[in-house]
Structure formats: structure tokens, C-alpha cells
Amino acid sequence: MKNKISKILFVSLVVAFILIVLGCAADLTNANKPGALLWGENCGRCHNVRPPSSLTDSEWDVAVLHMRTRANLTETEAEKIVVFLKAAN
């Protein structure tokens, strides 16, 4: 059992390291993406996206905070998405 856990942890670390190296080499970082793109990418990964008009600005603040914690959005992603939703509302 311990050997199995060690192997799994080792593989996870190797994969994480490769991803970090590959990710750092990429041109378009999440920080450079517009809010509309982040909205489609992150929300659409699990469900159909809600139109900006479906909630008020105040409600979007709460909804995006909820999804930031549920979907592990980064701080930048959440900020850009909520700015986009309010602007498009």
C-alpha cells in the first residue's frame, strides 16, 4: 500500500514539474486573456454558460465568488470574469 502511494505521489510530482515547465514556455497566459474568453473557458468546462443578463451586478459578485471557490478560479480569472459580466449586463 505504501509503495503504491509513493509511486502515485512520484508520478504526480513528475507530471506537475513537466506542466510547470511547459506552462512557463507558453505565449498566452491566463493573465493576458480577456474576461469574455475566461468566462467561456471556465464556466463551459462543467455546464452551459449563463448569459450576463441572467443576474444583476450584485448577484454576479456572489455567483462568481461561489464559483471561484467551487471551480478553483484564480484571483485574476475571477476578477476579469466579473468585470466582463457586469460590463455585458
Add this chain to the structure above:
Amino acid sequence: MKKVKILIAFILSFMLSQSLMAQKEQKSLLTGYGFTNLEIESDDPAQFKIGFNPIFLWSINNNILFESELEFEIEDNSTVVVIEYAQIMYIANAYMTFGAGKFLSPNNIFSERYHPAWINKLPNMPLGLSAHSGAQLLAGTQVGLQVRSGIPVGSSKIVYALYVSNGPALIVDEDEDIHGEGGGDEDPHGEIEEGGHHGATGPLSFSNIPDNNSDKAIGGRIGFILFPELEIGYGFETARVGTDDTEFSDVRSFNNVVDLSYVQDIKSLAGKVDVRSQFTWLNVDNPGIDHLNYENNSTAWYAQFAYQPYYIESSFLQNLEFVVRYDQIDLPKEAELNTDQNRITVGVNYWLNHSTVIKFAYGNITSEHEDGSESESTLIFQIAMGF
């Protein structure tokens, strides 16, 4: 145990002090989902069923959120209300968000993200995720503490969650229903169902209040969003599952989960492709005692493919979605609840808007017994709405 209590007190008092200092207004949102099912099984009378799951969200400021989902269902002419989850979240910084309370199990991406009826693309749940389907290998919810977040890494992202919780309990007495929630019929709602397995020994009960021992389970998940359309993850949970002061008290379990989700608009296919899969394997120590003296290892997995022809000019066809899922569960032969099962479900959905869907699904499940196998077919009609 003392350390856990101190940690809980510290986190709660810290959250409270932050909220008292906050100057921004409190905001709230009532959201959630509801559904109605018509289920037609080959040997049983057709049944209508309903579910209503309101979700309450309150944010004290930009860093503190309380979230709770209640589940209302009608069972035996009574309305049953369950707290699906209720937790306080505190965003400490860009890379750490703390949560305390009852929360959807982070090591299990289906239960955490895909289970709501308007998100789950089929009206049933994959095998192994619900006590109502006969055997449950993964918890749908946890009661405890968690820390989680997403960390950007170039154009990709790493997401993580770690939690400490009450954990599951080993069922050792066939007359025992540890938490007073026996198993029942297949749960076709796409809801999180937790409970014991009345009349079976060897499996785990994931209804973790009250805890049967003083040890806490530790679990989590790390996910890699390699590019926006693809996420792969590995989840785990390790726990002592034996009841304190019994001959089974040292029995432990280890749960592994691997998941994959891939969602992509493919213009050459004139639509959106959605692939989801999750593989679970559960190892429970062999206590070497009586009726539990066997290798208690189980696996369950599913693979699901959906296609929606977004880019076809017909508005009717654009709203159609075709789904197929294969799922399977393999249990120890020596266990009393030892029915291996495999199932194929095909479905057609029609989206009335972005969060309201009508689903038609046909499932055929094969159960393997010592004296052969048997198949059963189910037809499910569901209308589900997220709001």
C-alpha cells in the same frame, strides 16, 4: 482531536474578525435547481419523482462566503429535507481558500461539479457514487475542513484541494445500519445520496455524522488544466474506518480517483464534444476476522461522451444533445454485497435554454451473480432546470 478543535476555533474566529472589520455591504443570491422524473423499469410500475435543491449564497465581503444547498424530496408521502452542503469559505489569499462545514467531496469531481440535475447530462448517476445504487465507493460530501485554490502556471493551471473530515465507516454487522440510512432503490436523480448498506457487511458507509472513531480522514485532489478544454486529476482519501474499541478498530481504507474531462467546440464536427470519465479504486484492509476475512478491494468507473451540434443552422438541431455513458462496478467476490454490474445508458437531451433541459434516456444494466447474470432496462424521462 484537540488540534482539530483548536484549528476549527482559530479559523472561525479569524473569519469572524475579518467580517466585523469589513466595510462592504453583504450580498446574497438564491440559486439552485429542480427536476421531475418519470422512471419506467421493466419489472416495476412507472414512477414520477421530483427534487428541489435551492442554493443559498451570502457574501459578507469579497473574501468571505457562506454557501448552502438544501435538498427537498418526497419519500413515502413525506417531504425529506437534507443539508447537501453548508460551509463558510474564506479566501485567505490568491492561492489559499479555506472552508469549514459540510462540503461536496473535493476528491470526486463528479459529485463536486457534475451532480446537479441540469449539469449531469444523463438522468442517472454513475455506478459506485451513490448508496442507492447498491454500493458506494466514494463519498459525495465531507464534514470537516478544506483548503483549495487554483494556481496559474503559464497558459495552464494547477488546481488543488486538501481536506480533513469525519471519514467513512466500515460496516461489520449485517443488522447494523450505522447511520440510520439504509440503502434503497437505484437513485436516478443525479443527486448525492449518502448512507449505509443495510444487510451487507464489508462496504463503507459515507454518511459521516456521527463519526465512528476519533481519527479523521485526509483526502484531496490535484488537477491539471493542461489547456482550457482539458482537465485531468488525481484524488485520494485515506482514513481509519473501524469503530473505536472494537476488533476492527485498526482497519483503514485508501481511495484513489483518476478523472478526465474534455470539452471542445469542434467546427469540423459542427458542434461541441464533451468527454468525462472517472476511475475509482478502493482498498480496505483485511482485518482477518470472521466474515470480513477477504481482500476487500473494489473498483468503479465510467466514461461518458456527449455531442451537441451547435454549428448546424437548424435551431432545433442546435438544441439537441446526444449522450452515451458506460459505467461499471466490481466488488469483492466474498462480500455479501458482491453484485458486479455494468451498464450502458444512451440519452437524447433537448435544451429549452442554457439551464433548462428535457432528457430521455434508456439504460440497460447487467448484474453478475454466482448463478449467472441478469439484465434490466430502464427508461427515464427528466425535465431539469437550473435557476
